[in-house]
Amino acid sequence: MRHLLALLAVTACGGAQRADMSEGERTYRAKCTACHRPYEPSKYTPQEWTASLDKMERLNKVHLSQAERAQILQYLTGDPSGAPATSSKP
Numbered sequence: 001m002r003h004l005l006a007l008l009a010v011t012a013c014g015g016a017q018r019a020d021m022s023e024g025e026r027t028y029r030a031k032c033t034a035c036h037r038p039y040e041p042s043k044y045t046p047q048e049w050t051a052s053l054d055k056m057e058r059l060n061k062v063h064l065s066q067a068e069r070a071q072i073l074q075y076l077t078g079d080p081s082g083a084p085a086t087s088s089k090p
């Protein structure tokens with residue numbers, strides 16, 4: 001029971017840095033939360049994420065290297081290339 005409670009306490013704490021955080025999530029939080037809270041990956045489709053990244057870079061002068069952009073897109077959409085998911089996917 002102790003263990004379960006500890007686990008719940010850790011997972012409930014969404015805003016804090018977690019040890020198991022992926023490289024992409026780390027980069028996302030480092031690069032994308034200076035101006036606003038982190039948006040949930042599930043909040044947008046891969047197409048919308050790609051467009052949002054473009055928009056952030058264009059309008060908000062967010063500077064990302066190719067690697068950082070790929071990491072972030074990998075985390076947000078599961079696709080390292082950042083290519084919009086094909087609409088034929090379910």
Ligand code: HEC
Binds near residue numbers: 033
């Ligand atoms: C320099 C400040 C700044 C940084 C850094 C920044 N954003 Fe934003 N972001 C904004 C502002 C301001 C808005 C709301 C106004 C707007 O639409 O531009 C916004 C809105 C958004 C939205 C809401 C949808 C939309 O397009 O309006 C998403 C999604 C988003 N940002 C993603 C990101 C991601 C991903 C990154 C990291 C690559 C990032 N932001 C980094 C300033 C920033």
